[in-house]
Amino acid sequence: MGDLLGVAVLGxxxxxxxxxxxxxxxxxxxxxxxxxxxxTARAEAALAGVSGASVHTDPESALDAPGVEAVLIASPGPAHEEALLAAFARGLPVLCEKPMVPDSAGALRVVEVEARLGRRLAQIGFMRRYDAEYLRLKELxxxxxxxxxxxxHCVHRNVSSPPGFTSAMLVNSSVSHEIDAARWLLGQELTAVTVLRPASSAVAPEGLVDPQFVLFETDRGVLVDVEVFVNCGFGYQVRxxxxxxxxxxxxxxxxxxxxTSAGGAREEVAQDYLVRFADAYDREVRAWVDATRRGRVTGxxxxxxxxxxxxxxxGVRxxxxxxxxDVRLAPRPDLYAPLSR
Structure with a gap:
């Protein structure tokens, strides 16, 4: 590779x-x-001030563009499987935002293809593993x-939900971060899930079950509860x-x-995840770039x-x-290390 790793960004x-x-x-x-x-107008706007990057409407043409040595997938979840398999076919290392693939059948197909290759190419974007506070908790x-x-005990709150956000998405989009964080922090698999439905907030869009209380069980008897509230109104909070x-x-x-001002004091509350986890995203992408330049895949x-x-x-069921x-996983291929603490 050259001095700079050439990255194709999808999305x-x-x-x-x-x-x-x-x-x-x-x-x-x-x-x-x-x-x-x-x-293409959105892509060109995102590239304002960036030199030397080509713009494409088709992901595969971006993967084949001159100078591309790695891929960062930030497109909507339903497009991830095709993009991952296209990257695998070209031997390109990938950082893929979560969800890797929204449905488990598609996710398993990705696992099986990578396992047949006999080497890891994909890192999945669970950025909380790179957050300084979460890293300290993991070390402890x-x-x-x-x-x-x-x-x-976990809390996941958003100011408001975007248009089209569904009750299922509180689990498979928002709580997916807690799912990975719990597995990683504990070194244990989640084996069962229960979802309780308190009275929905009056400010939640009509038909949206919000908040929800999600309870996970692990294979070694730990309980993990998550309060997820995506229309709390005041800020983005993760605890x-x-x-x-x-x-x-x-x-x-x-x-x-x-x-502190005008005779009083107030605490600022981040308004979205890109503010709260800005440093974690920086650490995550930096670690991916460094590992890729060394020919390794971590994370x-x-x-x-x-x-x-x-x-x-x-959880949605x-x-x-x-x-x-109950949660039932397929047999884990030898390519992937088991969870450990």
Whole structure:
């Protein structure tokens, strides 16, 4: 590879545009070589001030563009499977935003293709694994100073839901981050899920079940609860508290600025995930670029993406049925390391 890793970015929406900015101005060792988006005006706007990148409406033409050595997928979830398989066919390493593939059947197809290749090419964008607070919590739990984990209490709140957001998406879009974070923090698989439906908020769009209370069980008896509330109105909040035999630890409270003026004080609350997890996204993409330039693939794997899809699907079934629902994973290929603490 040259001095700079040439990256094709698929998708120039909110997330894709932020990654284009990050690759061009924040992360060293990489450049944007191509961008694909059906809306060429949006792609060109995202590339304002970026030189040397070609614009495409078709993802595969972007993958074949001169200078492309790696792929960052930030397109809508339903387009991910085709893009991942196209990257695999070209031997290109990939950073794919979550969900890897929205449905578990498609996610398993991606896992099976990569396993047949015999080497990892995909890293999945669960950026909380790169957040400084989550990393400290992971280190604390792995060190064992608080004893065996018993419970995780999680909060996931958004200011408002975008148009078209459905009750199922509270689980398979919002809570998918908690699904991966719980698996990673605990080193345990999630084996069952129950979704409780409190009275919906009066400000939630008509027909949207919001908030929801999601309860996961793990294969070693830990309970993980998630309050997900996507129309809370005041800000974007993510918190996680681990309760262990010898103590507890919580992250997510201190990620704020306190402003004092006019005889009073107030805490600022981030308004979206790109603000709250800006540093985590920077760390994630920097780690991916550095590893790719060394010919390695690290971070969350395609198997982690598949597991999150399976658990999320079980969560949606639990939401619809009102019953506790088991999670059943396919056999894990040898390519992927088992979870560990």
């Amino acid at each position: 120039a929406g909110h997330m894709g545009a932020d990654h284009i900015r990050r690759l061009d101005r924040v992360v060293g060792g990489a450049r944007v070589a191509a961008v694909a988006d059906p809306d 739990l792995d060190g064992g100073t608080l004893g065996r984990p018993l419970m995780l 996680c508290e681990a309760v262990c035999e010898g103590g507890s630890a919580r992250v997510g409270d201190g990620h704020t600025m306190v402003v 969350p794997s395609a198997w982690d993406g598949y597991a999150a899809s399976v658990v999320a699907e079980a 639990a939401l619809e049925s009102g019953r506790r629902t």
